[in-house]
Amino acid sequence: MTNDSANAGADTGRIIMFDTTLRDGEQSPGATMTFEEKLEVADLLDEMGVDVIEAGFPIASDGDFEAVSEIAKRVKNAAVCGLARAGAKDIERCGEAVRHARRPRIHTFISTSPIHMKYKLQKEPAEVLDMVRAQVSRARAFTDDVEWSAEDATRTEHEFLCQCVETAIKAGATTINIPDTVGYTVPDEYYALFKMLIERVPNADKAIFSTHCHNDLGLAVANSLAGVRAGARQIECTINGIGERAGNAALEEIVMAIKTRADVLPYATGIESTMLTRASKLVAAATSFPVQYNKAIVGRNAFAHESGIHQDGMLKHTQTYEIMTPESVGVAKTSLVMGKHSGRAAFRSKLKELGYDLGDNALEDAFNRFKALADRKKIIYDEDIEALVDEEIATNADHIKVVSMMVVAGTQGPQSATMTLEVEGKEKTIQSTGNGPVDAIFNAIQKLVPHTATLELYQVHAVTEGTDAQAEVSVRLSEDGRSVGSKAADPDTMVASAKAYVAALSKLMIKRQRQVVAQPRGPEAKIKGI
Ligand code: KIV
Ligand code: ZN
Numbered sequence: 001m002t003n004d005s006a007n008a009g010a011d012t013g014r015i016i017m018f019d020t021t022l023r024d025g026e027q028s029p030g031a032t033m034t035f036e037e038k039l040e041v042a043d044l045l046d047e048m049g050v051d052v053i054e055a056g057f058p059i060a061s062d063g064d065f066e067a068v069s070e071i072a073k074r075v076k077n078a079a080v081c082g083l084a085r086a087g088a089k090d091i092e093r094c095g096e097a098v099r100h101a102r103r104p105r106i107h108t109f110i111s112t113s114p115i116h117m118k119y120k121l122q123k124e125p126a127e128v129l130d131m132v133r134a135q136v137s138r139a140r141a142f143t144d145d146v147e148w149s150a151e152d153a154t155r156t157e158h159e160f161l162c163q164c165v166e167t168a169i170k171a172g173a174t175t176i177n178i179p180d181t182v183g184y185t186v187p188d189e190y191y192a193l194f195k196m197l198i199e200r201v202p203n204a205d206k207a208i209f210s211t212h213c214h215n216d217l218g219l220a221v222a223n224s225l226a227g228v229r230a231g232a233r234q235i236e237c238t239i240n241g242i243g244e245r246a247g248n249a250a251l252e253e254i255v256m257a258i259k260t261r262a263d264v265l266p267y268a269t270g271i272e273s274t275m276l277t278r279a280s281k282l283v284a285a286a287t288s289f290p291v292q293y294n295k296a297i298v299g300r301n302a303f304a305h306e307s308g309i310h311q312d313g314m315l316k317h318t319q320t321y322e323i324m325t326p327e328s329v330g331v332a333k334t335s336l337v338m339g340k341h342s343g344r345a346a347f348r349s350k351l352k353e354l355g356y357d358l359g360d361n362a363l364e365d366a367f368n369r370f371k372a373l374a375d376r377k378k379i380i381y382d383e384d385i386e387a388l389v390d391e392e393i394a395t396n397a398d399h400i401k402v403v404s405m406m407v408v409a410g411t412q413g414p415q416s417a418t419m420t421l422e423v424e425g426k427e428k429t430i431q432s433t434g435n436g437p438v439d440a441i442f443n444a445i446q447k448l449v450p451h452t453a454t455l456e457l458y459q460v461h462a463v464t465e466g467t468d469a470q471a472e473v474s475v476r477l478s479e480d481g482r483s484v485g486s487k488a489a490d491p492d493t494m495v496a497s498a499k500a501y502v503a504a505l506s507k508l509m510i511k512r513q514r515q516v517v518a519q520p521r522g523p524e525a526k527i528k529g530i
Helices: 021-025 035-048 061-076 090-097 112-123 125-140 158-170 187-200 222-228 249-260 273-287 308-316 345-352 360-376 382-396 437-448 492-518
Strands: 016-019 052-056 078-083 102-109 146-151 174-178 208-213 233-239 400-408 415-423 424-432 454-462 471-479 482-490
Touching: 016 208, 016 249, 021 035, 021 052, 035 052, 035 061, 035 273, 052 090, 052 249, 061 078, 090 102, 102 125, 102 174, 102 415, 112 125, 112 174, 112 208, 125 146, 125 158, 146 158, 158 187, 158 222, 158 424, 174 187, 174 222, 174 233, 187 208, 187 222, 208 222, 222 233, 222 249, 233 249, 249 273, 345 360, 345 382, 360 382, 360 415, 382 482, 400 437, 400 492, 415 437, 415 492, 424 437, 437 492, 454 492, 471 492, 482 492
Parallel strands: 016 052, 016 233, 052 078, 078 102, 102 146, 146 174, 174 208, 208 233
Antiparallel strands: 400 415, 415 424, 454 471, 471 482
16 A cells, blocks of 8 residues: 555655644543643653643633643643634634744634534525634734644535635645544545545645544544545544544554554654553543443553463464564553462562552562452453552552441441541541441541542442452542542542542642642631641
8 A cells, every 4th residue: 555645745754643642532531630630641741752831721710721821821832722703802812822832823713514504503605604714814823833623524515625725724734634523534535535625725735734633433443544545644533532422533552553554554752652552541540530341552451461362373483473562552562470479579679560669668569459459359461569569669658547447338338437537647436427338427527637629420340350350440529610530449449439538638738738838818818727
């Protein structure tokens, strides 16, 4: 297969990787990230070589605006982009948010399909065309790097789409994005759409064409690559493929498809592929969206071989069943099987392999807890060890600790919890009831540590399989516009729930203290005592 790009020119096949994890990804229900989590994700995206980071939708909320502007200030290499609808206020707010970036980009969009124009915008095509012209020109007043998107492009009439694209380029758009907003297209059709645009729009060579695919039919990555074959040189995607509905094209799949099949996909990205697993884990933790076990590239089973025939083949030659090496995506090749007979040296080496560097005392504590877990659980997976060490790190930073607890559950309510917490060095005990055991636990904590935080998220999932699996509980609390999340793992779901809740409360306490140090005292800087 050749590179049949129509507007290739001095085309090197270098694909601009545009990551929208923090915008389209974060927009998906339940994937909200805190300010700090967004910064951490942006730093990693920058480090791994993403070319454009879409950091958010600045007009959507003050929180989004703050996150985009902070990311714009700190990102070292990537262009930082904000999204704006076709209105003056949106574009101004976006321009303001990205203005400190080394390379600021405004991404503005409007719907162009008949169904969107009629029902959503309630506008005639001619009005939409005027808006395209006006919005792109307005955005150009803030930056030279303006991207324009035709929302629902794949269901737009070709003649009208050509007019819109031509108008956007004339008004100064440097990137033209052709989104498959509803995940409706198929590779051949998407290929033909780019071919048609690049050949028919008179000034097509003045802009970079971009793909943006949703995964409703599971075709997002295939469609993105078809767009590239037709001449698109930017791909919009997200880590783990998170995004609206069934998600967006997954960055890690695109990067590895291009790398692994260079023979038929003669393109290149600037992504350091060995960081893909780290990025996947960070985004999964920040969003509390677990990665499915069989997810391509970053799923837990992506490099696991269980059947005897496959294991036999692998032992003879790894390429019998592996088309890419685990190391190339950041997964350590050999996996030590950890259990109750493992010693300190194996444990230390396993932690190193998982990317942890603990001091001697923390290592000793983690090792003792690992031994205790190994006595209760048949198989210890890497995820068990990660959960245990993450918990160790969180516990050491905590202001509040769970000392002991006893829960009474069952069909005869009300359920109750007797809880002893250590709060800033002092032990306190109380009994409380609730509508179910978790409610009883949280009520007990509320009595011991009075606070005004509200519970935004409570989620339980088994870290590994089996009835003796560790439960991992995620809790998110919010107070006065601050939102913090925490996780804890324990074979007892109730204990994990209590630990996750107090860990989040501890974080809130730390945040309040930091805020008091950082801000002059005013009426709004008042802290509520815990
Ligand atoms: O899917 C879509 O159409 C979008 C646009 C805002 C680019 O996300
Ligand atoms: Zn989208």
